[in-house]
Amino acid sequence: MKTVNRSFSGVLLGIFLSLLAASPRAAAQAKPKPIVLKGARLIDGTGRPAVENSVLVLEGDRVVAAGKAGAVAIPKDADVRDVSGKTIMPALINLHGHLGLSSNGADSVAGNYTQENVVKQLNRYLSYGVATTTSLGQDEDEIYKIRDAQHAGNVTGARLYTAGRGFLEYTGKNYPNDHRYRPQTADEARADVRELAPHHPDFIKMWVDDGLGHGVKIKPEVYQAIIDEAHKQHIRVFAHEYYLADAKALLAAGLDGFAHSIRDQAVDQDVMQKMKARNVFLIPTLVRDEVLFAYADNLKWLDDPFFKAGYDPAAIAMVRGPENVEKGRRDPDIVKYRAGLEMAKKNLKTLSDNGVKIAFGTDSGIPTRFPGYFEHRELQLMVEAGLTSMQAIVAATGTNAEILGGARTFGTLQPGRRADFLVLDANPLDDIHNTEKLSAVWQSGKIVPSVSAKMTSGN
Ligand SMILES: [Zn+2]
Structure with missing residues (x-):
């Protein structure tokens, strides 16, 4: 009883x-009590000019108002914070990354693909102000559980999108955790896409490259079948490509986006017209082309405190160690890597000037390509290529959100979008290196741990 x-x-x-x-x-x-950040210069990610002396109103995880002081009402009960002198811009979105391939950023031992490592990497991205990232292939099926857990609010860090396993023929270089599909015929390709589709990858990734002649490209009838079957399943296909001729053939086959720059020769009117006609974007990944010789050359950014602050000292010691430097210097393709970056920069400027959609991504997350810092370095390289700071920022924010289907929900600081943004101590429109002057990172209306805190505490 x-x-x-x-x-x-x-x-x-x-x-x-x-x-x-x-x-x-x-x-x-x-x-939630509204939060108001007032007094900052506001770059909203749409490409509109920055607003000086702005007011940004947040409610819960969203932006509810943004604009010039005086033009935006400050709610009576708001928690008002004066951020005069700072610059606010949307958090970065990386449209080309990889997850779970390294535990500390430099190593590549088998077995790194664990939830723990993936989440550690997502947190690393976020600490550098990358609030959204994508994994463009080489994922294990574990990724879908991690994505679900994140949607349920149980996994922190950069918001993730994934291509799942990916499709490869090229066999020049392999990583220990390589689960990519390798269809040899059109029928096999269609069967692989049908197997992948029920996992609901956010897009499909395929590699159409011979790795500077060291490997074998996916055959045209095989990639055509991948694209056709993916489109039947309403999934877009993005390709790793290198050569202009492949870019043209992929466009003819119906490809939706280029995951890298065209690096063998200058782009021509034909490729640009076709890209524009079908709204096909290009992710330059310039830092990916730079890193191929960066360690051999001991480039200046390796001494950047903002780089050093974010990673395991053992990982930095590994990439800067004599063994890795020598390996880079002895690489017989190093001349081609340098030329590839220069061609990529030149083509980026031409494509941008001609109105082709420029996205933003780094290929970070591959061992020795450090997630978080590489996104800032990519912005710098885009500006070195001749884009304005504003164009680079728009690619990394508004444009990438639109490509991910989130134009109305994130990526820009307009009403209704998620409050994902960076507070900077200096203006990146004056000097793009100022994105490194990170004062705070906000995701979904909350301040999250950032690498800047580590720098000021001297760790
Ligand atoms: Zn990649």
């Missing part, structure tokens, strides 16, 4: 609590 009574009173208590939670008063209390 006693037990029954106790559980009965437990039920009553439960009813009482749920009534309380449902009452209008409780709902009013649960409504």
Whole structure:
């Protein structure tokens, strides 16, 4: 009897609590107090000019208003924070990364593809201000569980999108955790896409490259079948490519996006017209082409405190160690790598000037390509290529969000979008290196741990 009574009173208590939670008063209390950041220069990610002396109003995880002081009403009960002198810009979105291939950024031992490593990497991205990232292939099926857990609010870090396993023929270089599909015929390709589709990858990735002649490209009839079957399943296909001729053939086959620059020769009107006609974007990944010789050359950014602050000293010691430097210097393709970067920069400028859609991505997450810092370095290289700081920032924010289907939900600082943004101590429109002057990172309306805190504490 006693037990029954106790559980009965437990039920009553439960009813009482749920009534309380449902009452209008409780709902009013649960409504988050608006936060207002006022006084900053605001770059909203749409490409519109920056707003000096701005007001940014957040409610919960969203931006509810943004604009010039005086033109935006400040809610009466708001928590108002003065950020005069700072610059606010949307958090970065990386449209070409990889996850779970390294545990510390430099190593590549088998077995790195664990939830723990993937989440560690997502947090690393976020600490550098990359609030959204994509994994363009080489994922294990574990990624879908991690993505689900993130959607349920149980995984922190950069918001993730994934291509799943990916499709490869090229066999020049392999990584220990390589689960890519390798269809040899059109039928096999279609079967592989049908196997992948029920996992709901956000897009499909395929590699159409011979690795400077060291490997074998996916045959045209095989990639045509991948694209056709993917489109039947309403999935877009992005390709790793290098050569202009392949870019043209891929466009003819219906490709949706280029994951790298065209690096063998200058782009021509034909390729640009076709890209524009079908709204096909290009992700330059200039830092990916730079890193192929960066360690051999001991480039200046390796001494950048903002780089050093974010990673395991053992990982930095590994890439800067004599063994790795020598390996880079002895690489017979190093001359081609340098030429490839120069051609990529030249083509980026031409494509941008001709109105082709420029996206933003780095190919970070591959061992020795450091997630987080590489996104800042990519912005710098885009500006070195001749883009304005504003163009580079728009690629990394508004344009990437649009490509990910999120134009109305994230990527820009406009009403209704998720409050993912960076507070900077200096203006990146004056000097793109100022994105490294990171004062705070906000994701979904909250300040998250950032690499800047580590720098000021001297760690
Ligand atoms: Zn990649």
